[in-house]
Amino acid sequence: MSNISVIGAGYVGLVTATCFADLGHRVRLVEIDKDRVTCLKRGILPIVEEQLPELWQSNWEAGRLSVTSDYKQGLADCEFAFITVGTPSAGNGKAELKWVRSAARSIAEAANGPLIIVLKSTVPVGTADIVTRVIARHCRNGHNFPVVSNPEFLREGVAVYDFMHPDRVVVGAFDQRAADAVAELHEPLDSPIIKCDNRTAEISKYASNVFLATRLSFINEIALLCDEYGIDVVEVAEIVGMDPRFGTGYLSAGLGWGGSCLPKDVKGLIHMAKSRRVSVPLLRAVQQINQNQPHLAIEKLCKQVGSLEGKTIGILGLSFKPNSDDIREARSLLVISILKEHGCQIKAYDPLAMKNTAKLFPDVTYCTDAYEVAASSDALILVTEWDEFKELNMKKMASLMNCPVLIDGRNLYDAEEMAKAGFTYDSIGHHATGLKKLEGVLLGGA
Ligand SMILES: NC(=O)c1ccc[n+]([C@@H]2O[C@H](COP(=O)([O-])OP(=O)(O)OC[C@H]3O[C@@H](n4cnc5c(N)ncnc54)[C@H](O)[C@@H]3O)[C@@H](O)[C@H]2O)c1
Known part of the structure; x- marks a missing residue:
């Protein structure tokens, strides 16, 4: 030993x-x-x-x-x-x-x-x-x-x-x-x-993290097309991921990647490339797509509720990923900043990360659970896909709101179930597909 x-x-x-x-x-x-x-x-x-x-x-x-x-x-x-x-x-x-x-x-x-x-x-x-x-x-x-x-x-x-x-x-x-x-x-x-050798080890770590970020930005770009055609990106990712050459990990479309590693390592590799005058357009695009994702979600929100000025927006999830209290480069921080620029009141709930977030945003109203966030809100944005958000009574959530709008930033929910619960629902390329709609009709008919 x-x-x-x-x-x-x-x-x-x-x-x-x-x-x-x-x-x-x-x-x-x-x-x-x-x-x-x-x-x-x-x-x-x-x-x-x-x-x-x-x-x-x-x-x-x-x-x-x-x-x-x-x-x-x-x-x-x-x-x-x-x-x-x-x-x-x-x-x-x-x-x-x-x-x-x-x-x-x-x-x-x-x-x-x-x-x-x-x-x-x-x-x-x-x-x-x-x-x-x-x-x-x-x-x-x-x-x-x-x-x-x-x-x-x-x-x-x-x-x-x-x-x-x-x-x-x-x-x-x-x-x-x-x-x-x-x-x-x-x-x-x-x-x-x-x-x-040392240098191979050093760059391998960057290459690994940047590859994960690249997969996520890639599927987010595919999600844009899925949105346009009304196709379900979740199903597309499943089909793509079944190819053993790719695997299924890091193909979830959503608000993008955050945390203490991916954002800094993408920036770090771009900086390394710049310092050696190497052109890395792919890495820049990966970063650019990620910066845009929270703005995309807010655009979807504006489409549903109009001007955000004075509206109360509820945020579900603050940590950069579930089962963590870490908010370093979390997407929630960007979402809150953009909403504040629009003049919104913000309510939020996260099982672990509220204390850390309150240090940066003391003026957000932190709630004891998701139902308290929903109460009298004009819309909800799901930012972190905690398991407990899957178990919510969504009918009750919708009934508590001023205006039951839900922007699902992690494609956690089923579009049709949310419609049945009373929500106006939007997501990042997550739609009921033609086949599922057809199944629904057939089942309904039988
Ligand atoms: N967090 C992750 O998931 C993760 C995963 C893989 C790799 N990494 C990498 O590992 C490194 C550490 O990440 P982290 O998230 O653990 O960082 P962290 O910020 O959580 O922890 C760093 C700790 O080091 C202490 N420290 C700083 N300078 C010191 C010194 N001179 N002597 C003694 N202690 C000192 C700090 O006070 C702090 O407690 C980073 O390079 C990160 O990119 C992180």
Whole structure:
């Protein structure tokens, strides 16, 4: 078993640390946010993640997990230091590396023995070289710190499962011994381990995320055509996804992609291309389509209710995806901003993300459930497809509203059922198809 230090106690750091501890390693988390350290010591986790609280508690109690803001303590006797700090977009789209640089510097200054640095944060091509240089500049005791690029592919909401059951583990390094040691740590996970150089590992992470964004923007463009012809994009996506060359994932038309990763990684790759004077029209189109989706939904809303000035609009769902309280780059933020520009009153409900959203939009009325949002609203927009919204009594919802208009931004509902419930319903290319209409007629006739 190894001694592992994990730098940064965010989504990736907490999951990485807890899962490695659960695999039997002794793990120390190093976090500069002292409030976060205090909460973690009391067993309060700053993120919502399935399975994480139970795993955290059991490994904490077993003495395999600890947390500190002191690098010397955090690195003492460790063989690995995983860097999992944030790399958000700077204004120009470039990934901000100041936290990675500062973590590398702190490691170099505090380490008391040889150490393998593992870069888990999503970082632009060439960052492993930057980290190597920062370490060489600040290391006082002449130790050798090889840098391994080991990008993380977990999905928020199922992050523990993804860590424990990865599709692939990518280990990018020039130092063969360091690569072997990092690969060995991942062997119990029983997944393919791909060894490559640092740069291949770095760009592979961007390529993966940007490919997901591309699929979503692609199906959103197909949805525009489906809207025009009255075809159901959900059925089209099903047919397309049945081709084993494609698969079904990330083909859901809707308000577009958000979250802490896809938007920043698309911007980051575009920035990388620009810095090397490479033209990337596809990536720009992927981004442009996504920026347009919330505007498209508001146009649909205006078609149904006319001017939005002074109207009360209800929002169902705020988090960037279901089962998360994360609102980073959530579509809800754009929808709220556009509605505010139109002079609307806004009511909203989300099972987990209201507290985070209220920090940015204190003037929205936050409700205790979806029915309270519907009450006296002039229209509803479904932004996040939480399971509990599927279970709503939609007849009751419609009856509570001033004007029962529903814009389904995630194609969650059935158009005909919504009409039966009393709604004027619109969606992102989700229509009752000719065949379904025909089935309805035949069933009705029988
Ligand atoms: N969130 C995801 O689903 C996900 C998935 C895969 C990859 N990633 C990538 O992983 C990285 C981390 O993402 P995240 O969502 O966990 O970020 P986050 O913002 O949730 O967490 C980062 C943590 O690092 C701490 N930190 C910053 N500088 C530090 C330093 N010098 N020393 C110690 N702690 C420091 C911050 O206080 C924060 O708690 C990013 O590059 C992201 O793109 C994220």
